[in-house]
């Protein structure tokens with residue numbers, strides 16, 4: 001997702017910010033920019049695409065002498081990846097960079113009543129700041145804050161007071177850096193829900209949205225906490241808590257290498273991506289849940305109304321999300337839903353409903369089979385919708401409408417956070433559509449909304465569970481195969497659990513509907529057949545239990561993922577009880593992801609780059 005850097009000091013700023021942005025490059029971005037404030041004025045440079053484009057635009061420009069500067073890499077959420085939408089955003093006197101989402105930006109834009117240069121939610125921050133600053137100036141004329149004479153009391157310092165007043169009006173999540181000609185040598189900063197940190201070195205003060213840009217630059221860092229805001233100079237900072245009282249932070253040592261810093265302490269990117277799922281889900285829900293409804297600005301009732309059926313089409317993990325989505329769409333929106341594997345769909349001369357919606361799901365947006373499938377559906381006149389993690393990708397360009405997944409770049413070849421993002425987005429889509437079609441009872445609708453609100457908590461990895469999976473993994477490194485079994489929503493989850501395991505451990509694993517085992521695969525059952533049973537209390541529990549009993553009677557080794565004691569299980573991985581299928585789904589998802597990873601690590605495999613696989617499959 002987006003990245004932030006900042007610098008105040010006397011050394012060349014452009015090279016410093018640019019190196020910092022390079023360190024954030026691995027996260028993915030679609031545009032980038034810098035703003036540099038020097039005694040002779042404020043300059044801003046922005047480009048779409050790679051950092052090399054920004055380098056070309058900067059040419060040999062470099063600052064000299066005292067400088068205050070901020071930089072940003074953007075991953076589009078509000079507004080297309082264009083130069084105007086790239087950060088920093090600014091007016092004549094001030095510039096801002098922002099990560100996160102300002103939920104009330106529409107109302108704030110209307111209140112500000114000035115022309116906007118971008119379609120972003122972020123630009124409103126700088127308008128508000130300048131308005132508050134102008135109001136302060138009117139009440140205390142001729143006051144200009146010089147860095148040497150700056151006061152750090154918001155009651156006296158107009159720029160700090162204007163910054164505080166701006167923060168008071170923002171709802172949502174943010175990491176913000178703001179610079180202003182009225183306060184040279186100072187960076188105003190705030191953090192709520194999006195990471196931001198800083199460090200001091202001999203050459204000045206450095207800001208970043210993660211460790212990587214600070215490694216090798218500062219030996220220690222201060223991780224700002226939610227609600228922290230204040231102002232920094234090259235020599236020090238003034239820090240406040242959310243209530244405006246002074247705050248103190250202890251410096252923490254930085255990792256030794258930038259590769260380690262990018263992994264943020266995790267052993268593999270896959271592990272980091274599993275752990276960051278709650279943050280991803282929070283980003284997806286931001287601005288999309290009101291007290292009474294799901295809001296999806298990308299869609300509207302008029303567009304959905306004529307649609308009579310839906311076909312979901314994808315490959316690999318995204319296909320498993322599609323299958324999960326088909327259960328949700330039929331259940332919550334009461335729309336007939338079918339699911340297609342893209343590589344099969346293309347060549348079987350499919351008969352499509354001309355009033356149907358064709359939904360493609362893809363992390364990369366470049367999967368060749370999925371891309372061809374959407375072209376085929378378009379050619380037959382269907383409405384098209386893409387659920388995709390990469391804006392401006394080929395699939396997004398092809399689709400009539402898009403729901404971006406907001407998962408940030410996924411480095412691990414084995415997809416984890418993109419899958420949870422796909423499933424959550426499909427859940428939102430199903431509920432939104434159900435609302436529009438008025439097919440859900442008030443009670444059912446309220447129950448879904450409250451489950452959606454609980455999902456972030458559910459996806460938080462519990463150290464107890466991770467430790468248990470780590471210990472258990474050593475018992476399952478041999479055998480002649482794994483069966484992941486489940487019913488209903490837990491069948492696609494079984495498929496996904498099996499795919500994760502085979503991708504990174506190279507052990508044979510299959511996902512199967514639990515009720516189908518007795519129609520053939522049960523012939524394989526013996527003590528060397530490991531059955532991972534997804535036993536959701538909320539969904540057909542007794543039925544799955546019987547299916548597991550049948551396997552246990554044939555001596556299969558049973559690993560039960562469930563909420564309670566189950567006497568036939570050889571090992572139990574206990575999960576929390578929620579009573580809602582989707583909450584059990586997300587909690588079990590973390591378990592199957594971690595189980596696959598722990599087994600693969602014990603086998604000595606590189607879980608981020610498994611053999612024979614590519615992150616994006618752009619060939620048939």
Ligand code: M6R
Nearest residue numbers: 316317318362363364367414415
């Ligand atoms: O980028 P896409 O979502 O279209 O990719 C589809 C599959 O190639 C992908 O999900 C693949 O199965 C992953 N390696 C799963 O971990």
